[in-house]
Amino acid sequence: MINVQTASETTDETITRTRRTPIGLYALALASFALGLAEFVIAGLLPDVAGDLSVSDGSAGTLVTSYAVGIIVGALALTTVLSRIPPKSALVWLGVVFVIGNLLCALGPNFGVVLVGRILAGTTNGAFLGTGIVVAVSLVDAHNQGRAIATMLGGLTSANVLGVPLGTILGQQFGWRVVFGVIVAIATVATGSILAVVPHVASAPTSSLADLRHLLNRQALLSMGIATFGFGGMFGAFTYVSLTLTKVSGYSPSAVPWLLVLFGVGLVVGNVLGGRLIDRALDATVTLALVGLLAVQILFGLLAGNPVIAAIALGLMGMFGFAAAPGYQHRVMRHARAAGAIASGAPIAAVNLGNALGSWIGGLVITAGLGYTSPVWMGTVATGLALTLLAVAVRAARKGA
Numbered sequence: 001m002i003n004v005q006t007a008s009e010t011t012d013e014t015i016t017r018t019r020r021t022p023i024g025l026y027a028l029a030l031a032s033f034a035l036g037l038a039e040f041v042i043a044g045l046l047p048d049v050a051g052d053l054s055v056s057d058g059s060a061g062t063l064v065t066s067y068a069v070g071i072i073v074g075a076l077a078l079t080t081v082l083s084r085i086p087p088k089s090a091l092v093w094l095g096v097v098f099v100i101g102n103l104l105c106a107l108g109p110n111f112g113v114v115l116v117g118r119i120l121a122g123t124t125n126g127a128f129l130g131t132g133i134v135v136a137v138s139l140v141d142a143h144n145q146g147r148a149i150a151t152m153l154g155g156l157t158s159a160n161v162l163g164v165p166l167g168t169i170l171g172q173q174f175g176w177r178v179v180f181g182v183i184v185a186i187a188t189v190a191t192g193s194i195l196a197v198v199p200h201v202a203s204a205p206t207s208s209l210a211d212l213r214h215l216l217n218r219q220a221l222l223s224m225g226i227a228t229f230g231f232g233g234m235f236g237a238f239t240y241v242s243l244t245l246t247k248v249s250g251y252s253p254s255a256v257p258w259l260l261v262l263f264g265v266g267l268v269v270g271n272v273l274g275g276r277l278i279d280r281a282l283d284a285t286v287t288l289a290l291v292g293l294l295a296v297q298i299l300f301g302l303l304a305g306n307p308v309i310a311a312i313a314l315g316l317m318g319m320f321g322f323a324a325a326p327g328y329q330h331r332v333m334r335h336a337r338a339a340g341a342i343a344s345g346a347p348i349a350a351v352n353l354g355n356a357l358g359s360w361i362g363g364l365v366i367t368a369g370l371g372y373t374s375p376v377w378m379g380t381v382a383t384g385l386a387l388t389l390l391a392v393a394v395r396a397a398r399k400g401a
Contacts, residue, residue: 024139024198025148028132029155031095031190035125036159038102038183039067041167042118045176052176053111063118068356070122071129072349078127079345087135088200091128095191098124099184106180126352130345133329138201143279149326150275157271157322161264165257215346219335222393226386227328227347228354230290233382234321236358237297238263240366240375241314247372249310259311266318274323278330283394286327290390292320294383301376325351358382 042049042063050060082090097120104117136152137145171179215221245251245259270289277285300313332347362375 024194025136025151027190027193027197028091028136028152029158030193031091031128031132031187032152032155033159033163034155034183034187034190035098035128036156037163037167037186038098038121038180039071039125040160041164041171041179041183042067042176045168045171045179048171048176049114053114055111059111063115065356066115067118067122067125068352070119070124071126071352072356074123074126074128075130075345075348075352076126078123079130082127082131086200087131087138088194088198090131091135091194091198092191094124094128094131095187095194098128099187099191102180102183102187106177106184126345126348129348133333135198135201137333139199146278146282146326146330147275149329150271153275153325153329154268154271157264157267160267160318161261164264165261168257215336217335218396219393220332220346222389222396223328223331223335224346224350225389226286226393227332227350228357229382229386229389230286230293230324230328230354231321231351232354232358233297233379233386234293234317234358235355236362236382237300237317237376237379239359240362240372243366243372244304244376245310245314248304249307250305251307251310259314262311262315263318266315266320267322270319270321270323271325273319275326277323278327282327282330282334283390286324286331287387287390287394289320289324289327290383290387293317293324294380294387296320297376297380297383301373301380304373304376354382 047060049063050056053060082094101117101119101121101124104120105114108114108117132152133149136148140148167179167182170182215224241260241263242253242256245256246253251259274285274289296313296316300310300317303309303313328351329347332350336346358379361378365374365378366372368374
């Protein structure tokens, strides 16, 4: 009788877990939607922000940079600190602080307060993604971890497809502060959903900053380099794509937001495909995605003057660029497992380092007078470096085996 009861309880627990898992993943995806919206929508609102806060466009741009730096710090340091408390509790507290940071942006009376809000929100962004991915992969079996990561990151891609264009229109019509009010509302609902439906999962091994040494093995370093150059190649080109589309392809500025939707749709498709395929063949999927990205970037660079080809290339660039994203995360976590919680935050820091470097170098080549397609060609160099590092990593793994 005792054995039968125990088996029944185990079965009930398994069924409950199976039913709740998709809901928990969707709650995490909603939270990542809020994170992505907060990160990317401000780029389209910078002129309005600068005018309202009486600062220069360059000063307003630090609101973008500070957020990215906050993500890097949070992904490494804050994720490490929070590894000492249950993951679900960490996510809830991070959600609360994220809401406070964006509330400061929505209500801040001056630039200094808004900047503090951006730094606060960015820091929680990086830590939330790092901790959230640990939770996401804990909700599924080992054969579906890539899909779980892709489901959570789907919120980021959806933010680019729907959130950024709609947020930009909303900000232009009713003011940029309203957009941050909407972010606060979405983040509040997401945090409540996590509290209600995400099950408690086992904590990842606790980490300290000393565990950073576990990221210094060859495969982990190569994997982070692949993530940095792969993402840097894509976003370095994307950051200035509005200039390419208007100055080279001949589109009007009013057409650019709708063209960016194509990029966002590509992100969603790539994220779904990548998430499904990396569970079957991790390195082959990342290789295929990077080769596709490189080919599209070369096509874009050569034929950007053709508006139809430029539009198609923009969508394909998003698809191939983001198809590799779950693979970056999975590869670093696999080879830096001994680093504990830092292993989930490291790839997030790596891709945001790539974003920052790609945008910075793209700005340099445009300022140097190399033309409005020069960021695209810079992207091909970065993507080529990512492919080279991947080839080295695969060969080293085979020798090790």
